[in-house]
Amino acid sequence: MKPQEEINFNRIAEAINYIQANFKRQPNLEEIAEKVNLSPFHFQRLFSEWAGTTPKRFLQYISIGYAKELLKENQSLFATALETGLSGTGRLHDLFVNIEGMTPGEYKNGGENLHINYSFAESPFGNILVASTPKGICHIAFYEVESKALADLMHKFPSAQYQQILDKEQQNALYIFSHDWSKLHQIKLHLKGTDFQLKVWEALLKIPMGKLATYGNIAKQLQNPNASRAVGTAIGDNPVAFLIPCHRVIQSSGALGGYHWGVNRKTAIIGWEAAKANPIIP
Known part of the structure; x- marks a missing residue:
């Protein structure tokens, strides 16, 4: 230094x-x-x-x-x-x-007046739990054990009212695995976070499918070039897996870095998106 x-x-x-x-x-x-x-x-x-x-x-x-x-x-x-x-x-x-x-x-009150719908679904990268409020998607997580995934969701708002139902917000979110990524704007999000976290998550949404960014890139976009570590923390707190593409952020060395839902899954998602964005024409 x-x-x-x-x-x-x-x-x-x-x-x-x-x-x-x-x-x-x-x-x-x-x-x-x-x-x-x-x-x-x-x-x-x-x-x-x-x-x-x-x-x-x-x-x-x-x-x-x-x-x-x-x-x-x-x-x-x-x-x-x-x-x-x-x-x-x-x-x-x-x-x-x-x-x-x-x-x-x-x-x-632990979200006493909050109504949350949730459902379990399959994706190309494993089972997921998706949850929504009347305002939009509030939670997506990959899981291995269904009961633990639901317990993790309920831990965030222990007094909220939960209902297992697949609503329109969740359906729109699940379409992302099989439909055009350019229609992402049709999906509403209901996120809770600090200004900095929200700015980081917004920056992630701007990374095109098939492309990657580094923690330093994101920090520079936010006009905080020395905030790579803070960016990494905000990315780790991402509450909406895949939809907010934290998997597209890697280390400046080229190493994949960590991923809340497993590095192997991160590797698979990056490869899958690269193939979707750059299909091989016979």
Whole structure:
């Protein structure tokens, strides 16, 4: 690491430690920047380059992580807001909707008012579980054991209402294995994630069938060239297998890298898509 890079790295590490130690006071940009002897503008840019997100967003991630733990302990929304350093339940509500895509009450209730349809299906790469809400597809996963796959889905929203039924949203998603990939826009998605995760998943959807990208490529597209590791984490959290094509991302060395549903399956999917995109004409 070059001397200036090491200095920058140490400054960002110090800033992260400061945020983690003082998040209950909700320090502003100016306070954190002053702590590492940088102007707010320079600090904002440097932090975003190294951490893959803004200082404010990082503070929000720390805050919501703590708030989740309090809600799991059955703390009231008001007490949770105050303990997290927020001025009231309104700010707690905004934080959850912005980061989690649900209200703190919905999170606390485990998705109590959420209706999820699910079904089991076969694909060229193994059995899959596909689930949807009235807003769109929320979950696709390859599985070996049906009961475990369903338990993993229900763990995300333990109080949601589940019904085993193949609805139109799921049918549209399953058509992707046999129909034109260019019709992907007809499939609606209902995703829950941070702004950064959503941007990464959106970038994955833009990788054409039969093509590959690297973690570094995705980071550059998001104008965060140093965020390859953060990109990899977001890709690993992809809730919709195959449809959001995280299998099309490989390491810069050419190695396939990891895959949540197995490297052998990733290899098979890449080969299958390459053959579909570039058919051999006799």
